[in-house]
Structure formats: structure tokens, C-alpha cells
Amino acid sequence: ALKTARLEHDPGIPASCCFRAVPESRDEAIIQKIAGLGHEIGYHYENLSACKGDKGCAWEDFQANLAKLRELSPVTFICMHGSPLSRINNLDLWQTHDYKALGIVGEPYLDVDFTQVFYLTDTGRRWNHAGASIRDRVDSGFDIRVNSTGHLMALAREGRLPERVMINTHPQRWEDRAWPWVRELVWQNVKNGVKKIVLSFKKKAGRGEACVIVVIGG
Numbered sequence: 001a002l003k004t005a006r007l008e009h010d011p012g013i014p015a016s017c018c019f020r021a022v023p024e025s026r027d028e029a030i031i032q033k034i035a036g037l038g039h040e041i042g043y044h045y046e047n048l049s050a051c052k053g054d055k056g057c058a059w060e061d062f063q064a065n066l067a068k069l070r071e072l073s074p075v076t077f078i079c080m081h082g083s084p085l086s087r088i089n090n091l092d093l094w095q096t097h098d099y100k101a102l103g104i105v106g107e108p109y110l111d112v113d114f115t116q117v118f119y120l121t122d123t124g125r126r127w128n129h130a131g132a133s134i135r136d137r138v139d140s141g142f143d144i145r146v147n148s149t150g151h152l153m154a155l156a157r158e159g160r161l162p163e164r165v166m167i168n169t170h171p172q173r174w175e176d177r178a179w180p181w182v183r184e185l186v187w188q189n190v191k192n193g194v195k196k197i198v199l200s201f202k203k204k205a206g207r208g209e210a211c212v213i214v215v216i217g218g
Helices: 002-009 028-036 056-070 090-095 149-157 178-206
Strands: 015-020 039-043 078-080 118-121 163-166
Touching: 002 028, 002 078, 039 056, 039 118, 056 090
Parallel strands: 015 039, 039 078, 118 163
Antiparallel strands: none
């Protein structure tokens, strides 16, 4: 994450860097260094799925984690974590609570008009890979297929991208070290297979069909 933040900082590109509350994501020194580069720090929340759907518990957890992150940097931006293996959508917390009451000014899945902003995500380790995304989806006003990063770069150079673009990236997918790169490749392919099964189950359930999922090896 820090290396990505430095790469963005060098040409003067400010980014919003969202951190989960899990221990492996909360490196205070790294967060402060990224903030020091002029990037916005945000909260990548997953409270409702973590609290098994209990909205009271999730609201308290959200406020506690937000307060801890604000000890390191001002936080006015949040973005939900998809929690793809959970049946619970973390966005549902805002059916009964208001994040703006806590000084949050934006949640992209709720506050951005994606008919006007072209959305790109590397979820699934491909650009806008619908078959490997459970919740990282938007109602887009653009029909632009991006086949690869090289293709995306060509679209940008040729001026064929919309004026406003939001790019959602996950730094671990952009490793240039051999072993972490291979590990991410293998693990993401495994997750994509599981997500494909989940999406197939949802489609069948929506048609009223019966479906049994067997997970081998946990």
C-alpha cells in the first residue's frame, strides 16, 4: 500500500486509501506515512458482516473503529468491504443508521452517480470482472470493456475514456516480487471459483430452483 501511494504521489495524483480494521491492515506507521504523502485516509468497513447482521452491534463497532482510525488521520470517507463469503451486505447498515451524522461526507456505492462516473475495479484480479465480484458492482452508464491493463493504458492515451473515472485497486494485486505475485494469482483464482459458485447459487435461488453447494477441504 505504501509503495502504491508513493507511485501515485510522484506524478501528483492524490488517492483515497481505505483501511480495514483487522490487525493485518492496521499498521499505524504505514497509515501515517501514506497520509503524509497527501493521500486521503478512509475506512474500509465490514461491521455488519462481522457482527452477523446485528445492526446495533455493527453501529457500535463502526463508531469504535472509525474513532481509532481518526487517531491517525482525519477520516471523512468510507467504502464498504464486499465480504464475498458472507450472505450479509455491509451497505445494509445504512438502512437504519446515518454515517453522515459522524462527519462522513462520502460512501462511493451510495454517493457517486455511476451513470456519470466510469467505474473500474480490479476485484477478481481483472478489470470489472462481473463473474468474480459478489458486491463490487455499480449501475454503470458506460459500456466500456477493458481487456487488460495495457488496453486500459491505450484507452487513456487515445482519449477514449470518459472525463470522470473512479479506479478501485487493491495493492496486493500489483506485486512485482515473484512469490507474492504468484501467491496472489493462485489465491485469487481459488476465490474466483468460489465466487462463481456463489453467484450461480444466487441466480438459481432467484429463479426458485434448488441448489446444493459442497465445499471440499474447508
